[in-house]
Amino acid sequence: MPRKRVNPLEPAKKRKRSGCDRCRARKVRCDEQKPTCGQCHAKGFDCSTSIKLKWEQDYTSAGRAFGRTGLWSKNAADKSSASSPCIHVTEDEVSWIQIPLISSYSFINATVGNVEQLTTLENLALEATPALDVIRTNDRDDTSSTASLSPWLSARQPVFLPRQHSIPSALPMLPDLPSPMHSNLLSYYLEKICPLTVPSSVNKSPFANLILPFSMSSSPAVLDALLALAACHRSKKDIAFRSTSLRLGDNVLRTLRGRLSTENPLKVAMDPGTLVIMMILCQYEIINECDKRWVVHLKGARDLIRVRRHAQLNLMAGPSSNELVEFTEKYFAFQDVIGRTACGEEPIFGSDFWTSQGEDTDAWLGCSAGLVSILCEITELSRQHRSQPGVCLLPEFQFQAASLERRLCSLRQRVFDEDDNLLQLSAELKRLAAELYLHCALNGATPAMPLVVGHVQQILRLVSVLLEHGVLAGLSWPLFVAAVELDPMEDFEWAEKQDLPDEVPNYARPFVLYALDSLGRSNAIANIVKTRSVIERVWLNRSYDDFSSTQAEGLDKGQNDWERYIAPLCGGLSLA
Known part of the structure; x- marks a missing residue:
C-alpha cells in the first residue's frame, strides 16, 4: 500500500534528482550536503555526484520508455493519452530472416596473439611455421625424431588391443x-x-x-x-x-x-x-x-x-x-x-622427371605429365621472382609467363576411356588450378580481380561434383589454390542454393570448410589439418591488412599476392 503523509496538510515532497550517486543507487533520500552527504558520511562511503545524459531517440529506437513517459499519471486523461514507446506492425510488414545452417566445421577462431603476429612481416615469418605445426597428443616430447628419421621411437603410447569384432574378414585371395x-x-x-x-x-x-x-x-x-x-x-x-x-x-x-x-x-x-x-x-x-x-x-x-x-x-x-x-x-x-x-x-x-609432350592423363596423377611439367616451370619462374622482385619487368620474364599461359590454355589432356568422366573432370580441375596459380604467382593477380573470381568459381564447382561422386583423390591442391585466393571482403555465391543438396553451402568460404571436413571425415590421404590451418591463416592475414591502416613492416615492394600471403606459411605442406 502507498505510504501516507504524517501531515496531510503539508504539500507532497517532490523526488529530488540531484542526489549523490551512492544514494541514488541505494534508492535512499540524499540530504545533498557537500562535500559529503549525511548518508555517505555515516557509512564511510566516498560521495560523488555525476550527470548521465540520456537521449530520447536511443530509448525510442530500442522500444523502451524514456524516463516515466507513458507509465503512469495521476490524471486518468493524461494516463489514457500517454504515448506508448512500443511500435506495432502488422504481419504483412514483418519479414523473417532464415537462420543459416551452422556446422561444427564452420568455426574459425582468432586470438589477440594471432593479430599481434601480423603487425610485422618479421614476426610473421618467424612465428607462422611453428604456429601451424600440428602437435600430436602422444608425441609432445618427440623433439629429435625428425633428425633421427624416427617419429615413433620416443612416442609414449599405451598399448591397445584392436577390437576383433570391428575388423572385416580377410579376403580369401590374400596369402597366409x-x-x-x-x-x-x-x-x-x-x-x-x-x-x-x-x-x-x-x-x-x-x-x-x-x-x-x-x-x-x-x-x-x-x-x-x-x-x-x-x-x-x-x-x-x-x-x-x-x-x-x-x-x-x-x-x-x-x-x-x-x-x-x-x-x-x-x-x-x-x-x-x-x-x-x-x-x-x-x-x-x-x-x-x-x-x-x-x-x-x-x-x-x-x-x-x-x-x-x-x-x-x-x-x-x-x-x-x-x-x-x-x-x-x-x-x-x-x-x-x-x-x-x-x-x-x-x-x-x-x-x-617430366616431359612437356605428355598429354595422356595418368590415373594416379589425375592429370597429364605435360601439366606437371608446366607446373615445374611456373614454380621455377615464381622462385626467380621471389628472389629478385624486379625481374618481372624484364621482357624475357614476361615472355616466359605468357608462353606458359598459352600452353596451359591449349593443353588437351587425353583420357583413353571416353566414358571415364571423373578422370576427365579431375584433369580439368587441376588445369584450372594451374591457371589460377600462374596468374597469382607470376602475373600479380589478386582475389578481387574478376579473372580470379571466375577461376575460383569454376574450381569450386568441379570440386563439388567430384565430392558428390565420392572422389577424394587429388582434391587437396585445387581446393587449396582456390581457398587462399578468396576475397576476404566479399564471400560470393559460387552456385545457386536450389541447385545444391541441403547440406552443401553455396557461399565460397563455408563450402571450402565443408569440403575440407568431407575429406577429413572420409579419411582422404592428405594432410587436411595442416591444409585448413594454412587456409585460415591466409584469411586472417588478408582480413587484417584490409582493416589495418598501416602496412606490414619490411614488406618488399615487389612482392606479389602469392609471395606475400601464401608462400611464408606453406613450408613442409603436402598437397599432392
Whole structure:
C-alpha cells in the first residue's frame, strides 16, 4: 500500500534528482550536503555526484520508455493519452530472416596473439611455421625424431588391443600371414586405401597392381610397411590400431636404418624395395599429419635415386625400365612439385622427371605429365621472382609467363576411356588450378580481380561434383589454390542454393570448410589439418591488412599476392 503523509496538510515532497550517486543507487533520500552527504558520511562511503545524459531517440529506437513517459499519471486523461514507446506492425510488414545452417566445421577462431603476429612481416615469418605445426597428443616430447628419421621411437603410447569384432574378414585371395590381424590389415589396405589413391574406379591404383604384388614377393619389411600404413589410416577413426601402427612402423624403420648403415650403399640403392619402403613411410607421415617428417623421406629418396642413376650411367645400362621403380620416382617427384607450388622453395627433384609432350592423363596423377611439367616451370619462374622482385619487368620474364599461359590454355589432356568422366573432370580441375596459380604467382593477380573470381568459381564447382561422386583423390591442391585466393571482403555465391543438396553451402568460404571436413571425415590421404590451418591463416592475414591502416613492416615492394600471403606459411605442406 502507498505510504501516507504524517501531515496531510503539508504539500507532497517532490523526488529530488540531484542526489549523490551512492544514494541514488541505494534508492535512499540524499540530504545533498557537500562535500559529503549525511548518508555517505555515516557509512564511510566516498560521495560523488555525476550527470548521465540520456537521449530520447536511443530509448525510442530500442522500444523502451524514456524516463516515466507513458507509465503512469495521476490524471486518468493524461494516463489514457500517454504515448506508448512500443511500435506495432502488422504481419504483412514483418519479414523473417532464415537462420543459416551452422556446422561444427564452420568455426574459425582468432586470438589477440594471432593479430599481434601480423603487425610485422618479421614476426610473421618467424612465428607462422611453428604456429601451424600440428602437435600430436602422444608425441609432445618427440623433439629429435625428425633428425633421427624416427617419429615413433620416443612416442609414449599405451598399448591397445584392436577390437576383433570391428575388423572385416580377410579376403580369401590374400596369402597366409603370421596372424589374422595382419590379414585383416592387408584386406583394409586393398579395399579402403587403394581406391582413395585414384580419382576413378575405372583405372586400378598402382598401389594395388604394383605395390601389393611386390610386397608379397620381396622382403618382409615391405609388407610390414604396407601393414603399418593400413593401421595408421585405420587409427584415424579407431585409436585401438594406433599401437599396432607404431609397432609395425618402428620395425620397418629399424630394418631400413640397419641396411643403410651396414650394407653396401650401391646395393641398397639398386634394390627397388628400398624406394618402395621410403615411399610408404612418406605416405605414412602424410596420413599421420606429421607436417615436415615426410620431407625427410623425400630427400632421402632423392639421394638414393641419384646414386641409382649414376650407377646406371657408369654401367652403361641406360635408364631403368622397371615399372615399379618408375612409379616410386614419379611419386616422389610429384610430391615435390605440388608442395613447392605453395611455398616456392628450391626443388628437391628436377624437372627432368617430366616431359612437356605428355598429354595422356595418368590415373594416379589425375592429370597429364605435360601439366606437371608446366607446373615445374611456373614454380621455377615464381622462385626467380621471389628472389629478385624486379625481374618481372624484364621482357624475357614476361615472355616466359605468357608462353606458359598459352600452353596451359591449349593443353588437351587425353583420357583413353571416353566414358571415364571423373578422370576427365579431375584433369580439368587441376588445369584450372594451374591457371589460377600462374596468374597469382607470376602475373600479380589478386582475389578481387574478376579473372580470379571466375577461376575460383569454376574450381569450386568441379570440386563439388567430384565430392558428390565420392572422389577424394587429388582434391587437396585445387581446393587449396582456390581457398587462399578468396576475397576476404566479399564471400560470393559460387552456385545457386536450389541447385545444391541441403547440406552443401553455396557461399565460397563455408563450402571450402565443408569440403575440407568431407575429406577429413572420409579419411582422404592428405594432410587436411595442416591444409585448413594454412587456409585460415591466409584469411586472417588478408582480413587484417584490409582493416589495418598501416602496412606490414619490411614488406618488399615487389612482392606479389602469392609471395606475400601464401608462400611464408606453406613450408613442409603436402598437397599432392
